[in-house]
Amino acid sequence: MNDFVINLPIGDWFTAVVTFMQTHFELFFSIVSTVISFVADNLTAFFNWLPAPVVFIALAFLALWRVGWQFMVFVLIALYVVMGMDLWPETMDTLGLVLAATLAALGVGLPLGVLMAKSDVVQAIVRPILDFMQTLPAFVYLIPAVIFFGTGRVPGVIATVIFSMPPVVRLMNIGIRYVPTENVEAGKAFGCNGFQLLWRVELPLALPSIMAGINQTIMLALSMVVIASMIGAGGLGDPVLAGIQQLRLGTGFQGGLGVVILAIILDRLTQSFGNRQRGDGFFSRLKKTFSGDNQQSGST
Structure with missing residues (x-):
């Protein structure tokens, strides 16, 4: 049986690729690390700098405006x-990292989703890569992140x-591809490029x-930041x-509840x-909130 088995040293191949990238793309990784560090450090510093009452008021206002008074209370x-x-x-650190x-x-x-929607060739190439990215265990992403960027916030954010x-x-691609044909044809008829x-x-x-898609990305980012x-x-x-x-147990439960x-x-x-x-403006939403028209939205 073993005579018919071909040895595939995939792990060795991966190690060779990583070593090659470390040797020849050091400047690229340095630039990426600097940019990510600047954004993540400043966002986390900003949210920690904000007084807690300001965060309370801002999130409560958003909850009232976008969802309803019930969610504001929550x-x-x-x-x-x-x-x-x-x-x-x-x-606040987690919010900044997310x-x-x-x-x-x-x-x-988002730009990649647009390219997929506009080109069947790009979609055929990118879709298997997305399948691989979504099925690979989350912990595996930490390995190359640590190899290329060390430990800390930067590799956590990149992973x-x-x-x-x-x-x-995926959802950008699907959303654009399934826009009704008659709307696209009408836009072309009016001279849109x-x-x-x-x-x-x-x-x-x-x-x-x-x-x-943005919602799901935020949720996955939140789950991965915890793993990171x-x-x-x-x-x-x-x-x-x-x-x-x-x-x-208590410490872990409190962190999970947060x-x-x-x-x-x-x-x-x-x-x-x-x-x-799309045409629902700020004041009309606020009016609906207090008039009770937004009750159904707030209870869903």
């Missing part, structure tokens, strides 16, 4: 619970970007799909990791931007 109570557990700095990773993922993923990017690419057609017709009609605490990313992953390593609270707030807020009608 946000205020949830943030108070986070402060009561003495996890406010860790929560936003940094999400911005990087969207910066790469998070790679892990969380596929949904926004390719860019105008994309900006004025396809993207607005694909907005629900795009926002669903294993390589020194910090944030709410630290108490969770401490709970696992030291068998401190993650859940942040996930719910970000999830509901990003969902609201995809569910609203």
Whole structure:
């Protein structure tokens, strides 16, 4: 039986590729590390600099405006619970890391999704890569991140970007591809060029799909940032990791509860931007909130 087995040293091949990249792309990795470090460090510093009452007011206002008064009450109570557990700095660190990773993922993923929608060849090439990225265990992403960038926030953010990017690419592609043909033809009839057609017709009609992709990217980024605490990313992953390593059930549960609270707030807020009608302005939304027309939106 063993005579018919061909040895495939895939691990050795991967090691050779990594070694080659370390040798010949050192400048590239240095630039990426500098940019990611600048964005992540400044975002986390900014959120930690903001006074807690300002964060309370800002998130409560967004919750009232985008979802409803019920969700605003939940946000205020949830943030108070986070402060009561003495996890406010860790929560702000996680928020900054998630936003940094999400911005990087969207910066790469949205244009790539447009290219996939416009070219069947690009879609045929990129789709298997996205399948691979989504099925590879999350912990595996930490290995090359540590090899290329060491430990700390930067490799944590980079691993998070790679892990969380596929949904926004896929849903951007699907959203544009399934824009009704009659709308596209109408845009062409009015003299739209390719860019105008994309900006004025396809993207607005694909907005629900795009926002669903952004929502999923944020959720995956949040989950991966917690895992990235294993390589020194910090944030709410630290108490969770401490709970696992030291068998401190209460510490781990508190960290996990903080993650859940942040996930719910970000999830509901990003969902609201995809569910609203495009012509629904700020004052009309606020009026609906107080008149009760927004009650159904706030209870879903």
